[in-house]
Amino acid sequence: xxxxxxxxxxxxxxxxxxxxxxxxxxxxxxxxxxxxxxxxxxxxxxxxxxxxxxxxxxxxxxxxxxxxxxxxxxxxxxxxxxxxxxxxxxxxxxxxxxxxxxxxxxxxxxxxxxxxxxxxxxxxxxxxxxxxxxxxxxxxxxxxxxxxxxxxxxxxxxxxxxxxxxxxxxxxxxxxxxxxxxxxxxxxxxxxxxxxxxxxxxxxxxxxxxxxxxxxxxxxxxxxxxxxxxxxxxxxxxxxx
Amino acid sequence: xxxxxxxxxxxxxxxxxxxxxxxxxxxxxxxxxxxxxxxxxxxxxxxxxxxxxxxxxxxxxxxxxxxxxxxxxxxxxxxxxxxxxxxxxxxxxxxxxxxxxxxxxxxxxxxxxxxxxxxxxxxxxxxxxxxxxxxxxxxxxxxxxxxxxxxxxxxxxxxxxxxxxxxxxxxxxxxxxxxxxxxxxxxxxxxxxxxxxxxxxxxxxxxxxxxxxxxxxxxxxxxxxxxx
Amino acid sequence: xxxxxxxxxxxxxxxxxxxxxxxxxxxxxxxxxxxxxxxxxxxxxxxxxxxxxxxxxxxxxxxxxxxxxxxxxxxxxxxxxxxxxxxxxxxxxxxxxxxxxxxxxxxxxxxxxxxxxxxxxxxxxxxxxxxxxxxxxxxxxxxxxxxxxxxxxxxxxxxxxxxxxxxxxxxxxxxxxxxxxxxxxxxxxxxxxxxxxxxxxxxxxxxxxxxxxxxxxxxxxxxxx
Numbered sequence: 001x002x003x004x005x006x007x008x009x010x011x012x013x014x015x016x017x018x019x020x021x022x023x024x025x026x027x028x029x030x031x032x033x034x035x036x037x038x039x040x041x042x043x044x045x046x047x048x049x050x051x052x053x054x055x056x057x058x059x060x061x062x063x064x065x066x067x068x069x070x071x072x073x074x075x076x077x078x079x080x081x082x083x084x085x086x087x088x089x090x091x092x093x094x095x096x097x098x099x100x101x102x103x104x105x106x107x108x109x110x111x112x113x114x115x116x117x118x119x120x121x122x123x124x125x126x127x128x129x130x131x132x133x134x135x136x137x138x139x140x141x142x143x144x145x146x147x148x149x150x151x152x153x154x155x156x157x158x159x160x161x162x163x164x165x166x167x168x169x170x171x172x173x174x175x176x177x178x179x180x181x182x183x184x185x186x187x188x189x190x191x192x193x194x195x196x197x198x199x200x201x202x203x204x205x206x207x208x209x210x211x212x213x214x215x216x217x218x219x220x221x222x223x224x225x226x227x228x229x230x231x232x233x234x235x236x237x238x239x240x241x
Numbered sequence: 242x243x244x245x246x247x248x249x250x251x252x253x254x255x256x257x258x259x260x261x262x263x264x265x266x267x268x269x270x271x272x273x274x275x276x277x278x279x280x281x282x283x284x285x286x287x288x289x290x291x292x293x294x295x296x297x298x299x300x301x302x303x304x305x306x307x308x309x310x311x312x313x314x315x316x317x318x319x320x321x322x323x324x325x326x327x328x329x330x331x332x333x334x335x336x337x338x339x340x341x342x343x344x345x346x347x348x349x350x351x352x353x354x355x356x357x358x359x360x361x362x363x364x365x366x367x368x369x370x371x372x373x374x375x376x377x378x379x380x381x382x383x384x385x386x387x388x389x390x391x392x393x394x395x396x397x398x399x400x401x402x403x404x405x406x407x408x409x410x411x412x413x414x415x416x417x418x419x420x421x422x423x424x425x426x427x428x429x430x431x432x433x434x435x436x437x438x439x440x441x442x443x444x445x446x447x448x449x450x451x452x453x454x455x456x457x458x459x460x461x462x463x464x465x466x467x468x469x
Numbered sequence: 470x471x472x473x474x475x476x477x478x479x480x481x482x483x484x485x486x487x488x489x490x491x492x493x494x495x496x497x498x499x500x501x502x503x504x505x506x507x508x509x510x511x512x513x514x515x516x517x518x519x520x521x522x523x524x525x526x527x528x529x530x531x532x533x534x535x536x537x538x539x540x541x542x543x544x545x546x547x548x549x550x551x552x553x554x555x556x557x558x559x560x561x562x563x564x565x566x567x568x569x570x571x572x573x574x575x576x577x578x579x580x581x582x583x584x585x586x587x588x589x590x591x592x593x594x595x596x597x598x599x600x601x602x603x604x605x606x607x608x609x610x611x612x613x614x615x616x617x618x619x620x621x622x623x624x625x626x627x628x629x630x631x632x633x634x635x636x637x638x639x640x641x642x643x644x645x646x647x648x649x650x651x652x653x654x655x656x657x658x659x660x661x662x663x664x665x666x667x668x669x670x671x672x673x674x675x676x677x678x679x680x681x682x683x684x685x686x687x688x689x690x691x692x693x694x
Contacts, residue, residue, distance in 0.1 A: 050593055078595040089590035093608045093686055102604055103594035135686050148590075155594060303666040305630035307641055308658055315654035393533065400535035404634060411537055424545035432534045432542060439533035466621035467532075467571055 002061075003028045003159060003190055004049060009058035011044060018044045019055070020214035026159075026192060026207070031185045033201035034194045036211035037236060042194045045211065046161050049192070050081045063158050075107065082152030083161040086168050088144045090136040090151070096123070097132040100151045107155070122150040126180050142173030146180055153184075160184065162193040198225065198240050210236065245423040246430070257413025258434055264399045264409055267331045269392055272338025279343030284350060294343075301340035307401055309333045314405040330402035330409075338395055345391060349384035350376060386450035393439045393446070394467060400435075410434060476651045477660050487643030488664055490557070494639060495626035495672065498564040502625065503618075505565060506572025511602060513577055524573065531570035536631050539563055544635045560632035560639075568625045575617045579610030612684055619676040623669050630665075640664060 004026040011019035018041045026032050034042045047053045049060060051067050051074060060067040063080040091099050100122060101115035110118070123129045126146040128139075136144055145165055152160060162181065166174040178200050185191055185204045195201055201208060202222050209219040210233045218224055218233050228234040282294035301309070313336075314329035324332075353376050361371040403412035414431040418424045477484075512524040531539065543563040547554060554562075583606045591605040611618065633642035640661060648657035681688050 052589060052593065075595045075597070078593050081593070083593045085586060085590065087586050089586040091587065091590070091605055093612065093684070103596070106600050106604060107595040135690060137690065137692060151594070300662070300666065303627075303669045304662040305627040305641065305665060307630045307633070308644070308662050308665065311644070312655065312658040312662070315648060316658055317655075319652075319654045397535040400537045401631070403537070411535065424541065425549050428538055428541045428545065432538050435535060435538060436530065436533045440529065443529075443533055466575070466617050466624055
């Protein structure tokens with residue numbers, strides 16, 4: 001059952017066409033790794049799924065929403081889709097708990113007490129329940145990223161998008177974030193990750209999509225990483241090692 | 242509709258405008274000269290001078306311009322000096338402008354990177370030579386946008402000279418109003434004339450500031466606090 | 470030429486009343502001016518072309534005309550429309566309109582300084598534009614421009630002296646009255662200048678305390694955004 005479908009998506013920034021003809025789909029419960037060199041368009045494709053960028057042509061369907069429709073109810077879309085950014089984007093003037101309860105209270109109109117319980121439970125999930133009253137600047141990068149994941153989870157999304165979430169982290173801190181993502185994958189969450197962590201992708205991804213110059217160049221199971229069919233993917237993998 | 246102002250009135254307003262410009266230039270030149278001294282005084286290594294100048298600047302910046310004008314126009318005669326409205330307005334605006342320009346320029350001098358001072362020192366230049374040949378030329382470039390921006394303040398503040406009786410644009414409007422009593426239209430025209438004087442200068446200041454934006458601090462000059 | 474301050478100081482009650490009115494003007498117009506200015510800043514950043522244009526016209530008109538002329542326009546404009554407000558009310562309206570324009574520029578810079586990622590994170594959590602401004606952008610923006618806001622509102626208090634020209638009985642009007650009675654203009658204005666400076670210092674202190682109250686993070690951690 002396809003929960004995300006991109007069909008013939010094209011996207012340009014001014015003169016620069018970043019997405020040339022992107023089509024792929026993601027089934028419920030699948031973990032998809034979106035890989036490719038810088039400039040291949042993978043982050044842009046991910047951001048288009050949550051309507052952070054609008055597309056020039058083609059269609060994107062997410063959980064029954066037509067994302068390319070200019071009259072789409074964005075709030076409903078954003079309740080079904082959670083996204084975690086490379087630079088975490090935690091709100092510096094709010095405590096960790098307030099960061100997490102902001103969405104449920106303001107958007108889902110949850111009662112504050114219930115929101116607090118929810119915040120503590122998602123913090124448990126990412127292993128940071130004791131940090132509820134701290135401010136983001138008091139946490140390490142890895143901890144902040146885990147809070148960012150918890151913040152998205154608190155909205156109970158159907159799909160989670162990860163945009164190079166470990167790229168800004170020291171190698172030491174990357175592990176704790178990847179462990180959280182792995183646990184999430186194991187619980188059945190539908191996920192699309194833009195990542196450079198090839199070993200991690202090999203371990204948890206059900207599907208790998210390799211993008212090159214704005215198009216889906218090759219896609220399949222993690223086997224394509226072992227036996228790439230195209231030259232470009234082969235080159236990409238060998239550069240990675 | 243009968244337009245209440247005739248040609249003579251408009252001519253009178255224009256004369257007032259000329260005096261507004263004259264007063265602005267007086268204030269800018271006087272304030273600029275004294276302001277330069279104040280800027281130097283704020284960064285001099287001689288402690289007592291620095292202290293006195295700082296106190297003076299805080300005093301002037303913490304007092305409404307109207308009070309300064311009253312003090313000069315009414316206060317000086319009380320001490321035995323006689324003074325015309327033009328001179329009183331000119332002196333007051335000079336005092337006011339010098340304090341603010343001094344601060345702006347001090348900030349710009351201090352924004353010139355430390356390394357420039359050190360490089361000049363290593364070239365065996367004296368303190369005066371360092372100041373005039375290396376630091377000031379760079380400071381002038383940094384100072385141009387906010388100085389142009391402040392001159393808009395000067396133009397607007399000349400309107401307070403009307404309160405001590407000097408016939409610039411605002412006073413001209415008041416006098417016309419005394420004879421034909423159509424205050425709203427008169428002051429609307431007066432405001433429009435001020436707008437025509439100030440807006441080009443504001444726009445110029447913004448353009449200069451955009452040009453210098455690589456070296457800019459976080460906030461644009463238009464977002465700095467302004468009086469009036 | 471002998472300076473005699475006692476004649477002025479004996480009028481301390483009058484001076485106190487004048488200072489009190491100045492303080493009232495300052496407090497009321499700080500609040501109203503901040504509200505107008507913030508709404509105007511939001512309007513300048515909105516998607517609607519009309520909002521942006523109207524806000525820009527408002528801001529540029531105020532910033533390029535003298536406050537004295539603005540207050541006359543408000544005063545005579547209101548009376549020609551049939552309203553007869555007190556001088557205090559007219560002063561509040563004129564000061565609010567004036568400081569609102571300058572505050573709008575400051576707050577616009579503040580909102581612009583909030584990183585794009587913050588807005589995106591808030592948007593992807595499903596918050597509306599208003600919710601994004603209120604919960605995510607407002608406090609960091611204020612924190613970043615707090616020194617400018619403080620200075621602006623102190624300048625506002627000083628600018629209230631101009632309202633003496635429409636007979637508001639604040640400190641400057643009181644000064645004029647006293648000097649006309651005592652024939653000691655220099656001493657009068659000297660003391661009044663001192664009172665204004667004292668008011669500025671008091672405002673600075675109040676803003677500092679207020680800052681501690683509304684920025685709990687700053688209070689706890691001592692860091693700036």
